[in-house]
Structures are given as C-alpha cells and as structure tokens.
Amino acid sequence: MTKIKETIKHFITFIRMIGNVASVHELQERMLNAQLVTASLVSVFLYFFALIPALQNRLVALAILYTIIYVWLLLITFFRRLPYWFRTESWLFFLLILGVINLYISGLNVDAGLFLLTFVAMTSLLLDIRIALLSLMTSALAIAITGLIVVSQNVDLKVDLPQTDPLVWIIGGLIFMLLGTLSLLSISSIMRDLLGKIERTTKLAEDLSQAHDKLSESEIRFRSLIEYSTDLVAILHEDGEIGYTSPSIFRLLGYKPEDVTGRNVLGYIHTEDQAIVIAALTPGVPADVIGTTVEVRVSHQNGLWRWFEVNGFELKTNPVINGTVVNCRDITDRKNVESLLQAAKDNLEQQVVERTAELQSASARLKELVLHSPAVIYSTSLDGGWKSVQASDNVNRLLGYTADQIKSEIGFWNFHIHPEDTSRVTTHKARIELEKRISCKYRLLHRDGNYRWIRDDMQLVLAEDGQPLELIGSWIDITNQVEAERSTLSSQDRYRGLYESMMDAFMRVDMSGKIIEFNQAYINMLGYLPEELYQLTYIDLTPPKWHAMEAEIINKQVNPLGFSDVYEKEYIRKDGSIFSVDLRTSLTRDGNGKPESMWAIVRDISHRKQNEAILLNTKQELEKRVTERTSELVASQERLRSLTRQIITTQEDERRSVARELHDEAGQVFITLKHSLDIALEETPEDHPALKARLAFAMQIADVSMQLMRDLSHRLRPPALEVGGINICLEDLCLDISGQTNLHIQYQGEDLPGLPNEIAISLYRVVQESLTNILKHAAASNVQVKLRYLKNKILLSVRDDGKGVMDTNPVGTGLLGLQERLRLLEGNIQVKAHPGKGVHLKATVPWQKEAGHGK
Structure with a gap:
C-alpha cells in the first residue's frame, strides 16, 4: 500500500513538472513568456549588430526603426499585465516586420525566410490554426509583392544581392509555402497530440489521485470503525487464546488490548457460560447446536459482569487470521431493560387484574348510581309513536311505576302526559329529526294521581349511514324548580313594592352616565321630577370636586371588579343645596359579558355628618383631657420610679451595712466563741466524756452558724461584685x-x-x-x-x-x-x-x- 502511494505521488509530480497548467491558454501564455524573454536576451546582441551596419550605411531611419522595435519588445516582455492578445499580436507583428524588412533590404534570403517562417509557426502555437493559415497567406503575399517589385526593378535592394531573376522569387516563394505548410501541419499535429496526451495524463493523474483518496478514506474509515466501534472485535484461536482485540475493549471492559492478548478467553467468561464458548470454538460442532449468536457474561476489570451478544466467523484457512473473528456487542443495558420490562409486564398484568376488578366494581357502582340518580334514562323507537318506552330502574322513584310496567304498557307516555301539554310537546318533538337534540318541559302523571313537572332532554341516535335509529333521553323531576320559579315571580312582585317603598334611594345609569332608572326615594332626595332626571347624568348631580375621585373609583374598582367599596361624596339638589351621601356602585353586564349599566344604593348622610362633627369635637376635647391626665400619670409614675429607685438603693445600702456588720462584728463574736469552746474542750478532764461531747457539738454548731452567717452576708452583698x-x-x-x-x-x-x-x-x-x-x-x-x-x-x-x-x-x-x-x-x-x-x-x-x- 505504501509503495502504491509513493508511485502515484511521483507520477503526479512528474506530470506537474511536464506541464503544471490548468488549460491550453496557460500553456500558450507560458510559451509566449519564454519566447519573449529569450528574444529579449538575444536581441541585445542582434540589436547592436544590426544597428552598426545601419549607421555605417547612414540608414538613420532604419536605426530608429530597430530601436523602436527593441523598446517595444522589452515592453511586451516585462509588462505582463498587458492583455495576452496585445502581447501575442505585438510579438507576431515583430516577426512579420522583421521578415518584411529583410525582404526589402536583402531580398528573399535565409534571414527573411526564417523570420516569416517563425512568424507562421508562432502564430499556430500561440493562437490557432485558422489564424496561422492567415499568417501563412500574409507572408506569401509579402514575398510575392516584394518579388514583383524587385523583378520589375522599381526598387533597388539595399544589400546588393542577385535578386532580379523571377525564378529566384518563384522558387523561393514555393519553398517558403512548402516549408510553411509543412511547419503548420507538423506543429498542429504535435500540438494536438501533446494536448491529447496532457489531457489523458491529467485525467489519469486525477483518477489515480481520486483512487488514492478513496483508498485512504476507506483505510481511515475501516480503522475508525474498528477503533471507535461500540462493539468489540477480537480474534480467538482454536485453544481459546486471544490473538487480537480492538481498542474498544478498554471502553467496554476496562482492559488494555496488550493486557489480554495471549491469554485464554475462558479466564474472563462466567463459569456458567464457559461451556457454550468451548462448543463454539470446537471444530465440527453444528451451528444449530450453538446458534448464530450466543449471549455470555464477561468479567469487567472492576469485578462486575457485563452481558455480551457474540457472533463469529471461522477464518482458520487465512494465514493472517488463523482463528475465529468474533464480534461482541454489550447488551448489559438491554438485559437490564428486559428485566425491568419483565417486572413491568408482571406489574402490568397485576394492574390489569386489579383494573378489571375496579371496572367490575365501577360497573356495579354505575348501575347503583343510575338507580339512585335523579335522571331517568329512556329510549324509544321513532316509528312507534312513543307507544313503547324502555326506562332505567330508577323510574319507579320518579313516576311510581317500575321499568317493566312502563315497557309493557303500550302508549304509556301518551296516556300519562298532561292534556294541556300534549299538543305543545308533540309539536316540539316533531323537530327532532332536524335539530337532532331538543329539550322541553311538561307534566307526567304519577302513580299517586298527581302530576310531576319533567324536563325531557332527548337526542336522536343515527346509524353509520346517517339514518335515524332511535331516541334516547333523560327525565328529570323539576317540580320543585317550577314551584320555586313561581315563588320567584311572586317574590319579584314583592321586591318591586319594596323597591318603590324603600327609604334608601336607588338609581341606575348607562355606561355614559345617563340616568335610566330610579325609585321614589331618589326623586324625594333630589327634588327633581322624573322626566327631568331622565335628561341628566350622575355627573350633573355631583359637585366638580368629586368628579376625579369618582372616575378613579369606576376605573379601578367598578370596571375590573364589578363593584366598589362604600364611598362618600356630595349631591346637588334642584334648589342648589349640597348634601352628603354614601353609596356603593355595582356593574351589570349583558349576555355577552360586556358592561351594560351601573346601579347604586344612595343614602343621605347629612344628619350623620352633623353628628360626626359633634362627635369629633367631643373626641378632641376628650383627647385633650386624656393627654392632660396622661401627663399627670407619667409624672406620678416618674415620681414612683424615683421613690422605688431610692427604696432599692436604700435597701442595697442596708444590705451592704448588714453584711458588713455580720462579717465584722458577728463574725468576731463567733470566732471568739469558737476559740473559747476550743480552750474549754482542751481543759476538760478526760473523765468527763459527756461534757467533752457537748463542747465538741457546740463547736460544730458554731462552725455551721459561722458558715450560715458568711453565706447570708454574701447573699446580702457579694464581696466579689x-x-x-x-x-x-x-x-x-x-x-x-x-x-x-x-x-x-x-x-x-x-x-x-x-x-x-x-x-x-x-x-x-x-x-x-x-x-x-x-x-x-x-x-x-x-x-x-x-x-x-x-x-x-x-x-x-x-x-x-x-x-x-x-x-x-x-x-x-x-x-x-x-x-x-x-x-x-x-x-x-x-x-x-x-x-x-x-x-x-x-x-x-x-x-x-x-x-x-x-x-
């Protein structure tokens, strides 16, 4: 592999040395640069060799022309930023001019022929064959014209050479055309062949480079697959020896490849799984005995066991492998998940059992709920005209009949509906096929002979093809609700009477503030006629100083909350007098939830304000008296504290004095008493033991008394303080x-x-x-x-x-x-x-x- 890489590299380098070009144009441009540089260097000598004869023959114009041509040559040679076409045509023009000048000076000689032949050859190399043909024709035309002029002896050659013979020009022209044509054909053939070879060589180099890159990528990919694979690749010999392991063994099992290479694989296999590994490595064991893959436990470096799924391929005939290539995939997580899934399955099965029991219990509970539900579920066919009705068991509580009695009685509904409701309800139910769901109220006869108000909510059940099947619905006893509504209507009438006779004023305004409703108390409070109030707003009745406050209450309380706190303001009567009121404003909304109006209960608090003013004066007077009394109490308390402080100081001084006297005077007395008792005890004869015992006891009492006196003295005034x-x-x-x-x-x-x-x-x-x-x-x-x-x-x-x-x-x-x-x-x-x-x-x-x- 390394030799192939080096060969390809050398070949590519060689191709680049031959022509490191990106296109034919670049090759042509390099040829032009080489020709111009060479011509510039050679022209240094040619320029001087041509200039000297011209000056010697006093051909000044020719010398100037040589100088201009040479300077122009240097310009197009070293100023390479000039366009390619300009430099190329200038160079070809130089060759043409030099050939024509030589024709003019010395006729058709070797110099002129070489210049013109070079002009044609360079045109084919630097441009293309069509322009080269044009240059050939131009050169031939220049030779013919010059030869015609010379032969006709209209012009004398500057260099005296025999050129007047027409045959010289004809033969020279034919030779020039022949050489030029051959040069064109040769150069064109060489260029085509060279370009074809360059293209083929370049293509071959590119193909080799691509093949080399693909081979390198394949090698890198294979190495990466082995080194960074999540699986472990190993080579096991027939005796179980580990011949090779991929680097992934460190990531999977914590071992380095060199630590396990050469060791027996059974040393890392769980004892319960070693038999299957031995069978897999033993030649001749049928594949159906082992299986395509085996699952074994392999010891991790940390002492734990990891599960692996292993499959292998025997390559014992391969001298490089000489063993079995095994691929090991870590399935520990899968095994754990399988364990969890099994536990979850067992748990799920248990939950299914429990859920089934719950559903059975819920079904029984649902049946019990339906039995005790206030709603009776029923169904009836559309084509039966309500002749047969099947109802739930709780219908007995609603109508006093059992479900079987209602089902068996043909025309039960028609016979038990109140006669006044029959026509209305029948017409209403006829719309069921259009509306699919309707609700109505009517009365059904109870078994006790009384009618019950029923709310019937029915729905049409459709088949898959959209055809009606049956009616299902529910009956709910709303007798109490109907009676409550009737009672409510009666209460509304009573409320209207109370509304008109209440002492507090009531008023309602729309959202613009215009008054739209009020009671008699409001009229009496303000003194306006009803038609006058309808033309006013609540702002018209409020002094200006309250406008901002009330607007803020409406914006911050009434609109967002739907009501306000009780607040005070003032009203203006018709006679212009101003009085105080308190009120609480509430908001009403329409069916869409948008604010519709505001209403308030208004109470005249003029008398309360007067009483509050009286109470305020009384409070201020009382507070003044309390302040005076408090000052007296504070002064008295301060005197008491001063007296207490004096008492405590006196007490502490007295304790200090008593403690000092106990320590100094009483202490001396006890010391003297103890000393006397000690002397008396020593002087008492030994034959008076009872007296000695009493004296010793007296000394003990004296010691205890002294200690008690000392403790008492310390408690009265501790000396350490x-x-x-x-x-x-x-x-x-x-x-x-x-x-x-x-x-x-x-x-x-x-x-x-x-x-x-x-x-x-x-x-x-x-x-x-x-x-x-x-x-x-x-x-x-x-x-x-x-x-x-x-x-x-x-x-x-x-x-x-x-x-x-x-x-x-x-x-x-x-x-x-x-x-x-x-x-x-x-x-x-x-x-x-x-x-x-x-x-x-x-x-x-x-x-x-x-x-x-x-x-």
Whole structure:
C-alpha cells in the first residue's frame, strides 16, 4: 500500500513538472513568456549588430526603426499585465516586420525566410490554426509583392544581392509555402497530440489521485470503525487464546488490548457460560447446536459482569487470521431493560387484574348510581309513536311505576302526559329529526294521581349511514324548580313594592352616565321630577370636586371588579343645596359579558355628618383631657420610679451595712466563741466524756452558724461584685449553689468593665432569685446561665430543664421585684415556659460600653 502511494505521488509530480497548467491558454501564455524573454536576451546582441551596419550605411531611419522595435519588445516582455492578445499580436507583428524588412533590404534570403517562417509557426502555437493559415497567406503575399517589385526593378535592394531573376522569387516563394505548410501541419499535429496526451495524463493523474483518496478514506474509515466501534472485535484461536482485540475493549471492559492478548478467553467468561464458548470454538460442532449468536457474561476489570451478544466467523484457512473473528456487542443495558420490562409486564398484568376488578366494581357502582340518580334514562323507537318506552330502574322513584310496567304498557307516555301539554310537546318533538337534540318541559302523571313537572332532554341516535335509529333521553323531576320559579315571580312582585317603598334611594345609569332608572326615594332626595332626571347624568348631580375621585373609583374598582367599596361624596339638589351621601356602585353586564349599566344604593348622610362633627369635637376635647391626665400619670409614675429607685438603693445600702456588720462584728463574736469552746474542750478532764461531747457539738454548731452567717452576708452583698465585677460574681454564685446542691449549673459570661453598680447588683439579684426559684419549684437537674453584651445592651439568660409552668406571668413577689428593678433601668424580663420542657428567663438592660473598653 505504501509503495502504491509513493508511485502515484511521483507520477503526479512528474506530470506537474511536464506541464503544471490548468488549460491550453496557460500553456500558450507560458510559451509566449519564454519566447519573449529569450528574444529579449538575444536581441541585445542582434540589436547592436544590426544597428552598426545601419549607421555605417547612414540608414538613420532604419536605426530608429530597430530601436523602436527593441523598446517595444522589452515592453511586451516585462509588462505582463498587458492583455495576452496585445502581447501575442505585438510579438507576431515583430516577426512579420522583421521578415518584411529583410525582404526589402536583402531580398528573399535565409534571414527573411526564417523570420516569416517563425512568424507562421508562432502564430499556430500561440493562437490557432485558422489564424496561422492567415499568417501563412500574409507572408506569401509579402514575398510575392516584394518579388514583383524587385523583378520589375522599381526598387533597388539595399544589400546588393542577385535578386532580379523571377525564378529566384518563384522558387523561393514555393519553398517558403512548402516549408510553411509543412511547419503548420507538423506543429498542429504535435500540438494536438501533446494536448491529447496532457489531457489523458491529467485525467489519469486525477483518477489515480481520486483512487488514492478513496483508498485512504476507506483505510481511515475501516480503522475508525474498528477503533471507535461500540462493539468489540477480537480474534480467538482454536485453544481459546486471544490473538487480537480492538481498542474498544478498554471502553467496554476496562482492559488494555496488550493486557489480554495471549491469554485464554475462558479466564474472563462466567463459569456458567464457559461451556457454550468451548462448543463454539470446537471444530465440527453444528451451528444449530450453538446458534448464530450466543449471549455470555464477561468479567469487567472492576469485578462486575457485563452481558455480551457474540457472533463469529471461522477464518482458520487465512494465514493472517488463523482463528475465529468474533464480534461482541454489550447488551448489559438491554438485559437490564428486559428485566425491568419483565417486572413491568408482571406489574402490568397485576394492574390489569386489579383494573378489571375496579371496572367490575365501577360497573356495579354505575348501575347503583343510575338507580339512585335523579335522571331517568329512556329510549324509544321513532316509528312507534312513543307507544313503547324502555326506562332505567330508577323510574319507579320518579313516576311510581317500575321499568317493566312502563315497557309493557303500550302508549304509556301518551296516556300519562298532561292534556294541556300534549299538543305543545308533540309539536316540539316533531323537530327532532332536524335539530337532532331538543329539550322541553311538561307534566307526567304519577302513580299517586298527581302530576310531576319533567324536563325531557332527548337526542336522536343515527346509524353509520346517517339514518335515524332511535331516541334516547333523560327525565328529570323539576317540580320543585317550577314551584320555586313561581315563588320567584311572586317574590319579584314583592321586591318591586319594596323597591318603590324603600327609604334608601336607588338609581341606575348607562355606561355614559345617563340616568335610566330610579325609585321614589331618589326623586324625594333630589327634588327633581322624573322626566327631568331622565335628561341628566350622575355627573350633573355631583359637585366638580368629586368628579376625579369618582372616575378613579369606576376605573379601578367598578370596571375590573364589578363593584366598589362604600364611598362618600356630595349631591346637588334642584334648589342648589349640597348634601352628603354614601353609596356603593355595582356593574351589570349583558349576555355577552360586556358592561351594560351601573346601579347604586344612595343614602343621605347629612344628619350623620352633623353628628360626626359633634362627635369629633367631643373626641378632641376628650383627647385633650386624656393627654392632660396622661401627663399627670407619667409624672406620678416618674415620681414612683424615683421613690422605688431610692427604696432599692436604700435597701442595697442596708444590705451592704448588714453584711458588713455580720462579717465584722458577728463574725468576731463567733470566732471568739469558737476559740473559747476550743480552750474549754482542751481543759476538760478526760473523765468527763459527756461534757467533752457537748463542747465538741457546740463547736460544730458554731462552725455551721459561722458558715450560715458568711453565706447570708454574701447573699446580702457579694464581696466579689465590688472586687472582680459582675462576671466573676455570677460565676462564684453558680459555683457556690452548684457545690451546695445537686443542681448542675453551666455558666458562660464575659467581663463588662465599667458597668454601673446599680446594673450589676440588679443582674446579680436576677440570677440569685432565678436559681432560688429553680431549687424550690422546678425539680431541674441542669441550668444554663449566660451573660453577653450585644448591640448596646446586656443580655442575661437563665434556662433550666425542669417541669416548667403553665403561667409565665411574674405574679410572684420576687419576680415582680426584679421586673421593677429592670424597669427602672429601662430593661425588661421575659419568661417562656412549657410543661415538661423547663423555663427560660431572659433579661435585657440597655448599656453602652465606654470607648476605652473592648467587647
């Protein structure tokens, strides 16, 4: 394959070297360029060799002509943008002129013949044979004319050569014609043959190139099919050895081809499928035993099994293959889908069974519904004149007869319809064949002797050819509806009387605002006569200041919603007086849903407005008194708060004093008492054990009393509050109570330097009172106490896991006192609790840290 490619490539290169042309014209243009360049180079020498004799013979005109011809030759040689025809004809004209000049100078000699012969040959090469023939005739004509002139001795040749003999010109002319004709024929034949060969060679090169491209495409396509195929192609030898696998094995099974080549294929086949693979590889096993394709499970590199559909072709006689070519297609997804389809089929069959049961149940239910439906379904033939009617079983509830009784009674419908309705209904039903479906109302006689109003909806059933078959329809008892309509008509009469006698005014206008309906109250309200009101619009009766507002209400409420809210406006009476009314406008529409008119109930609220003005004055006076009283209460409350603050301050000062006295004075007394009891115990003889026991017990009582006194002193005024701040003080309080009880208290806080004493002691009392209440009432095991500073306020939180309470209102004396403390500091307390979920107390106090202190 590679040698063929190289041969084709060399041949194409050779053809291009011979003539890399796109057409004959391009070949001719290249020949012209080559001739002009060659002539230009040679003419350098010829020009000087021709110029010197001309100047020596003082042929100035001839020298100028040589110069013009040479310059023209250079022009058409190097200016290739000039048209081809111009350059070609100029070049041929040069050859012709040079031949004619030589004829004129030296007669019919070799130079003139060569120039003219070259002129004819170049014409055939650069143009075509017809113009070449014309050039041959032109050259022959030039020779004949020149020869005639020379022979007649009318002109002397510039170069003195024997040319006066006519035979010289005749023989020379014939020779020239013969050589010219032969040259034309030869050149024409050579050109035709050359062009034919170029065309055939070019065609052959193109065919070879196309064949090469197709062969390359086929090779690429085959390689791509093998490398990128979704199937796996492999060669297996008779012993099961893998001789070749396509690269798709990596995509399908995760193995590289070189990892499996040379290994036995059974190592990758599921044990249950190895027998069929061995049979397929064993020579002589009939194809009907194995089948055209087999389905096996192949191990993936990840340890999973993939299903493959495999078919093979034995090519053991092929020395390159020497085995079986197998094509393997991954059908794992199909197997999974088949499993899903089987499951879906089983599920569908189950659904069919269930659906059949549902349909049977629905059929029974439908029959039950028809039996209890208010509509009786019936059918009758067209040619029977309603003599035989077949009705559903629920007809018994409608007319008191069973379906069999109605079917067996000939002419049942004619005998039971009310006599007053017979003619009207019969005429109406006669149109059934034209209208196909009609509905009418009439009365049928019930078995109890009373008539029932029936709405009969009937439809004509047609055959496939359009011919009428029968009538089917339904009877519905509308006796109550008819009686209700009659009652409605009576109610309308009563409504009309109420409408005319109502105290509120009623009016209706069309969409342009013109008044089209009103009651007597509206006439009395405005003082106009009825015929005067019919000429007015509601805008005429409304002061101008209300026009924009009412237009906005109509556009934004009435038109889109169909009604408006109740709103107030003013009316102008006939006498010009203005009074206030309130009204609510509603929209009515025609049968097509388009706005038709607007109506409103109008109420005179002049007296209400007067009463509202009186009430407004009374309200303003009352609000003024309330404001004054509120100011008094605020002042009183402020005095109360000041007094409370003084009481709390005094109380805290008293506690501080008592705590100091207990610590300083009573503490010294207990220390002295304990020291005395200790001395007495040491001085008591050993033979008085009872006395020593009483003294030891007294010392224990003194220790307990001292501890109680110390605890009481700390509770009255914790010393750590003044020394370490609120954070350390609360932490000590939680540790003390947790150590003295079984209550586990978890404290989290932060230092608040610069905190005022009154805020610190209040927060301490909140925690102290909360922990005391938890110990007394909550039956809790764990308590969380948190002290944080957030956004210019202090947040104190106490949460327990006790039994909780139902009422979180601070009705206790302790909580009320704490709440009053925090209220004086512009803070508050919130208590949240649920039974069984504990209590959460949260206190907040506003306070701004000083700029020098961090968070």
